[in-house]
Amino acid sequence: MVLALAIVWPAAALIEACFSQGAAPAGGFTFTARQCGLLWRSLWLSGVATVICVAISLPAAFLLGRSARVTDQPLTLAALLATLLCPPMVYSFGWQRALPAGFDPHLRCILVWSLWAWPIPALIVGAGWARVGRRAFEAAILTTSTASAFVRVVSPLLLRYIGLSMMILFVLFFGDYGAPHANGLLVYATELLGWASDSNRTIDTLWPALLPVGVTSVALVCVAGLWRHCVIDEESVEQLIPTHGSRMWHGLVLICLALTWVPPMGALLAHLGSRSVFLNAVRTYWRDIIATFAVALAAAAIVTLAAAGVAAYGRGRRFALAMALLFGALPGAVVGEALIAAYNHPLTAVVYDDWPIVVLAYAARFGWIGMLASTLIASAARGVVADQARTDGASEAAVVTNVLLPSHAPLVASVVAVTTVLAIGDVAASTLVRIPAFSPIAHVIIEKFHRFEDGMLISLSFILVAVAIGCGAVFFLIQRHRLAREHAVLRQGNRISF
Amino acid sequence: MGADWRISALVSRRTSCDNVAVAVCAVNRYGGRRSAFPSSRQAMRDFEKCAALLVCGVLFAATQCGCNRKPEQSGEGAGRVVVYCSVDETFAREVLAKFQLNTGIEVATIFDSEAGKTTGLVNRVIREAQSGRPGADVFWSGELFGTMRLAQAGLLAVYQPPSVEDIPPSYRDPKHRWTALALRARVLAFDPKRTPPDELPMRWEDVAKPEIARHTAIANPLFGTTRGHVGAMFALWGAERGRAFLHSLRDNGALIVDGNSAAVRAVIDGRAKFAVTDADDVWVAQRCGASLDSRPLDMGDGGTLLIPCSVGVVNGGPNPQTARQLVDFLVSAEVERMLAMSDSRNVPVRDALRRELQMPSPAGSKIGYELIAGAMGESEAAVREILIR
Numbered sequence: 001m002v003l004a005l006a007i008v009w010p011a012a013a014l015i016e017a018c019f020s021q022g023a024a025p026a027g028g029f030t031f032t033a034r035q036c037g038l039l040w041r042s043l044w045l046s047g048v049a050t051v052i053c054v055a056i057s058l059p060a061a062f063l064l065g066r067s068a069r070v071t072d073q074p075l076t077l078a079a080l081l082a083t084l085l086c087p088p089m090v091y092s093f094g095w096q097r098a099l100p101a102g103f104d105p106h107l108r109c110i111l112v113w114s115l116w117a118w119p120i121p122a123l124i125v126g127a128g129w130a131r132v133g134r135r136a137f138e139a140a141i142l143t144t145s146t147a148s149a150f151v152r153v154v155s156p157l158l159l160r161y162i163g164l165s166m167m168i169l170f171v172l173f174f175g176d177y178g179a180p181h182a183n184g185l186l187v188y189a190t191e192l193l194g195w196a197s198d199s200n201r202t203i204d205t206l207w208p209a210l211l212p213v214g215v216t217s218v219a220l221v222c223v224a225g226l227w228r229h230c231v232i233d234e235e236s237v238e239q240l241i242p243t244h245g246s247r248m249w250h251g252l253v254l255i256c257l258a259l260t261w262v263p264p265m266g267a268l269l270a271h272l273g274s275r276s277v278f279l280n281a282v283r284t285y286w287r288d289i290i291a292t293f294a295v296a297l298a299a300a301a302i303v304t305l306a307a308a309g310v311a312a313y314g315r316g317r318r319f320a321l322a323m324a325l326l327f328g329a330l331p332g333a334v335v336g337e338a339l340i341a342a343y344n345h346p347l348t349a350v351v352y353d354d355w356p357i358v359v360l361a362y363a364a365r366f367g368w369i370g371m372l373a374s375t376l377i378a379s380a381a382r383g384v385v386a387d388q389a390r391t392d393g394a395s396e397a398a399v400v401t402n403v404l405l406p407s408h409a410p411l412v413a414s415v416v417a418v419t420t421v422l423a424i425g426d427v428a429a430s431t432l433v434r435i436p437a438f439s440p441i442a443h444v445i446i447e448k449f450h451r452f453e454d455g456m457l458i459s460l461s462f463i464l465v466a467v468a469i470g471c472g473a474v475f476f477l478i479q480r481h482r483l484a485r486e487h488a489v490l491r492q493g494n495r496i497s498f
Numbered sequence: 499m500g501a502d503w504r505i506s507a508l509v510s511r512r513t514s515c516d517n518v519a520v521a522v523c524a525v526n527r528y529g530g531r532r533s534a535f536p537s538s539r540q541a542m543r544d545f546e547k548c549a550a551l552l553v554c555g556v557l558f559a560a561t562q563c564g565c566n567r568k569p570e571q572s573g574e575g576a577g578r579v580v581v582y583c584s585v586d587e588t589f590a591r592e593v594l595a596k597f598q599l600n601t602g603i604e605v606a607t608i609f610d611s612e613a614g615k616t617t618g619l620v621n622r623v624i625r626e627a628q629s630g631r632p633g634a635d636v637f638w639s640g641e642l643f644g645t646m647r648l649a650q651a652g653l654l655a656v657y658q659p660p661s662v663e664d665i666p667p668s669y670r671d672p673k674h675r676w677t678a679l680a681l682r683a684r685v686l687a688f689d690p691k692r693t694p695p696d697e698l699p700m701r702w703e704d705v706a707k708p709e710i711a712r713h714t715a716i717a718n719p720l721f722g723t724t725r726g727h728v729g730a731m732f733a734l735w736g737a738e739r740g741r742a743f744l745h746s747l748r749d750n751g752a753l754i755v756d757g758n759s760a761a762v763r764a765v766i767d768g769r770a771k772f773a774v775t776d777a778d779d780v781w782v783a784q785r786c787g788a789s790l791d792s793r794p795l796d797m798g799d800g801g802t803l804l805i806p807c808s809v810g811v812v813n814g815g816p817n818p819q820t821a822r823q824l825v826d827f828l829v830s831a832e833v834e835r836m837l838a839m840s841d842s843r844n845v846p847v848r849d850a851l852r853r854e855l856q857m858p859s860p861a862g863s864k865i866g867y868e869l870i871a872g873a874m875g876e877s878e879a880a881v882r883e884i885l886i887r
Binding site: 032033034101102105181184186190191193194196197198199200284340344345346349352353427431432434435436437439443444446447450451452453454 | 612621
């Protein structure tokens with residue numbers, strides 16, 4: 001139902017609107033030199049940031065990969081999660097104040113992206129290192145040098161994980177509105193939102209959106225091909241013996257974290273001024289803050305519910321994943337257009353006029369996160385315990401509900417956290433579906449940025465930072481509790497049997 | 499036997515456990531109360547119940563919100579009014595809060611976005627009207643030309659507020675569909691530490707000269723007040739000179755940015771020496787300590803373009819009665835005074851208020867707003883063809 005309301009129906013309405021309004025863009029079926037120039041700028045900015053980001057992430061990936069599971073290092077993981085959950089827009093404001101005024105905005109944008117998103121490749125490549133890389137590396141160094149073992153043996157094995165990370169990063173950067181805008185750069189995503197606001201004809205937005213969608217699709221196809229090409233026999237994680245990272249790796253990860261947080265947040269803190277500014281910001285915008293959080297949480301809840309539903313029922317999983325990925329690849333402006341096309345109607349006024357349309361916009365834009373999680377959960381369905389459950393007569397739905405979902409609790413929690421925070425920081429999708437009830441806090445922050453209201457800007461930014469750190473802290477506590485419980489069960493089991 | 503897999507499920511939470519003892523432990527813990535596990539059908543039913551409850555909750559809440567949309571009909575409280583507003587949020591919020599305090603009418607506002615500015619809101623009003631259900635009651639704009647476009651499209655209701663008698667006729671629609679007030683001047687911003695006054699041009703047309711244009715930042719002229727400014731150039735100079743101006747801007751490498759404040763920021767950051775912007779953007783940057791000054795340039799007829807804010811009642815809006823009350827307030831001298839005394843420093847159109855506040859108006863261009871609105875189609879097409887292509 002969520003998929004139908006947030007994705008399938010808006011997609012159909014978008015196509016219908018294109019044809020009913022005349023299926024030819026105002027400028028004809030051509031791309032202008034300006035559009036191509038903006039595309040090129042978006043491409044090289046995203047590409048460079050992607051490469052740097054992967055490079056920065058390697059120490060953390062190595063560190064995480066030394067455990068049997070990445071979740072076995074709750075503190076590192078929580079720190080990475082908090083880094084990722086803080087919107088890049090906020091880092092941009094911090095780096096603007098930390099760097100000299102004349103610093104090149106392109107470099108600043110690349111810096112912001114790289115130092116924001118490096119936890120993504122760290123987690124993915126770390127998982128790859130834990131699953132396939134480490135054992136191969138340890139075997140290879142018995143017969144060859146460390147460098148040779150890494151280049152000849154490990155790199156080919158990790159290629160698919162690196163490719164997947166790069167694709168996710170590239171798509172995120174390519175479609176990001178906040179960081180380029182906050183750095184004063186015009187890129188395709190920022191201009192597309194302008195074009196969407198400039199015209200009432202859906203095709204005028206959809207046609208120029210085909211360029212970035214094409215680029216994203218090419219990236220997706222390349223990574224899918226790479227993933228299939230690099231078929232590897234993944235070893236069972238259970239067989240790996242966790243080892244501890246050396247001080248050097250811990251130190252490198254700490255340096256990355258410090259570089260990510262200290263300069264921008266320190267600069268923001270230094271410019272905050274008095275405490276009364278912060279209190280004034282909270283007093284003025286508390287309704288908007290609460291409404292923004294509530295709507296983002298509602299979006300995360302329905303995304304998670306949809307993911308659980310898709311995983312439990314099984315039917316149409318591929319279709320759901322394909323649709324969700326398609327909407328994830330669409331620029332936010334097109335997602336907004338689709339929702340307007342679907343719900344700007346007297347019969348659906350109840351959705352269009354109030355927060356449900358914002359919830360649906362976030363669910364449409366970030367539904368792919370839930371669907372990917374449901375795929376991961378479903379891919380674990382061939383495990384020993386799940387098979388045992390089936391043998392004992394459990395239905396597929398019961399296996400998902402009682403076996404797979406509980407054993408993937410951190411994943412489910414991560415889906416909720418990531419979707420919530422991405423929704424809170426979103427500007428692109430919610431611009432076209434704004435409602436009278438409240439102003440999303442990201443929009444208020446952008447407005448403060450434009451009005452040079454530093455005190456308000458920094459205060460509201462710190463609220464988002466607090467949410468990110470709070471999510472990280474909650475994740476850490478849950479995970480630590482879980483590990484402690486598992487250790488207790490293991491100790492008890494050992495005492496009873498042996 | 500049937501519950502064995504559920505015990506295994508608990509065990510599986512430790513995925514690396516290859517220790518039989520864990521299973522034994524789990525059996526010991528749960529073996530005696532297998533009924534605690536729901537059957538698979540029960541589990542699915544629970545899941546479906548949760549999903550249904552959530553959906554019902556969402557629908558119920560949405561219905562409640564939808565009911566609030568028409569307080570006049572439901573007769574609850576003092577009512578509600580929905581405003582689409584492109585006046586700067588900081589100043590508008592203060593004004594609307596005062597109205598809410600005075601009347602008890604709940605004000606729900608959609609502010610413009612930096613991407614779409616007034617144009618985005620105008621298009622939203624048009625789109626909602628086309629769907630047969632206008633969502634806004636009042637359109638309060640930071641400029642005039644979008645409001646005129648709505649009036650021409652028949653989307654603004656005829657209404658003459660009682661408090662507009664002291665507003666000069668040139669700021670009122672002859673057909674009483676909109677009222678304009680609170681002027682802002684178009685200016686050229688610069689950093690006085692880097693640019694001595696003798697380097698500044700005197701006329702807007704000079705901005706396109708190579709020595710100025712290559713150091714100038716200008717907002718995308720398809721949006722906001724820059725859109726009206728370029729329209730005024732076309733109206734006053736004619737299409738040929740207007741197009742030549744745009745050609746020169748492009749050929750000489752003027753920096754196109756996505757908003758007036760971004761243009762000002764380009765000067766502050768040192769990426770440009772001049773910014774074509776509104777006076778209030780310079781005031782707010784100065785207040786933050788930026789080294790910035792401005793000069794209103796001559797359009798060619800003795801003054802710069804002065805752009806007023808504007809207000810109109812949206813035709814067929816859900817709350818027509820409260821809409822009129824709000825418009826009465828927004829066009830009042832009280833609001834014009836508030837805007838004049840804010841950081842926006844809008845110049846009142848009321849002579850008496852200008853004298854009272856000792857705010858002389860900068861020399862303004864004499865061209866009529868109707869003429870500018872008439873030239874805007876041509877200027878927008880030229881901008882798309884020449885500058886933003």
